[in-house]
Amino acid sequence: MRIPRTALLAGALASVLLAGTAHASSSSAPAFKAALAKNPIYKTGKLGYETCDEPDVQSADLDEVRVYLEGVLDCLDAAWKPVVQRAGFTFGKPTLRLTGKAGVPTGCGKFPAGAQAVYCPANRRITFLVEPGTVEEPNDLWLMVVLAHEYGHHVQRLTGMLGAMTRYNGKNAARVLDESRRIELQAECLSGTFVGSVWHSLGRKDTDFTFIARRGGSGSVLSLLGIKGKDQAQQTHGSARNIGAWLTRGYDTESAGGCNTFKAPKSQVS
Structure with a gap:
């Protein structure tokens, strides 16, 4: 979920997907529930899906982006x-909704200003904002990376991870927010897992991926929000460097087993 801190804290601290600041005194990872740290999906091996017929997209035209995202979504399902x-x-497909403006209902509240896409676990829906500038250049790989990130949240929902997250009770913010940052970085890694698995079928240059990874992966849109927005992005989703590192790790390993952020030291999820 690509959401700045102000939008999250306005009404999401008691929901499933949370974000914020958390820095434990130890540099090692704290103990988490088995559904998070020892989930069976970590032992499933490589993704093994090697071919995705990536649709062409030349502009931010809503219908054109819809065709692209729906095509990639079919690959993600498969x-x-x-x-x-x-x-x-048990597997179930998510649904996809495109919108041209923030504020539309998502099933988990209104689509927040400053977000590019959100996943609602209540209705298993990905809502994707399409507006001028969403496609920076023809066949922008960033669209795939963002959609695959939100699909990563769907995988977390299907495998019980989102349901295992600690609920905010007014006194455990550090714990809740630490888990939230790890869940976001894991979704980024799962995005990289998919992109890496199908990479050779896309016919792209390696620089298409490395450019996005160095900009902070799916979170690179928050660079448009200014200094305050970037600070909030780091608090809720980790630094651009760590987002890019987890995206790259998924890309390199092509496996959910490489995405266990709940075993990672604090330095890798800050």
Whole structure:
């Protein structure tokens, strides 16, 4: 979920997807529930889905972006279904909704200003904002990276991770917000897992991926929000460097097993 801190804290601290600041005194990872740190999906091996027929997209025209995202969504469904089932969970497809403005209902509140896309676990829907500037250049890989990130949240929902997150009770903010940052960085890693798995079928230059990774992966849109927005992005989703590092790790390993952020030291999820 690409949401700045102000939008989250306005009404989401008691919901499933949270974000914020958390810095434990130890440099090692704290103990988390088995559903988070020892989830069976980590032992499913490589994604194993190697070919995605990536649609062409030349502009931010809503219908054109819709065709692109729906095509990539079909690939994501086909890629993750056998993995989720292999891990012992029931698979179900998410739905996709495109919108041209913030504020529309998502099923988990209104689409927040400053976000590019959100996933609602209550209705399993990905809502994607399409506006001028969404496609910076023809066939912008960033669209795939963002959609695959939100799909990563869907995988987390299907495998019980989102349901295992600590609920905010007014006194445990540090714990809740630490888990939230790890869940976001894991979704970024799962995005990289998909992109890496299908990469050779896309016919792209390696620089298409490395450019996005160095900009902070799916979170690079928040660079448009100014200094305050970037600070909020780091508090809720981790630094641009760590986002890019987890995206790259997923890309390199092509496996959910490389995305266990709940075993990572604090320095890698800050």
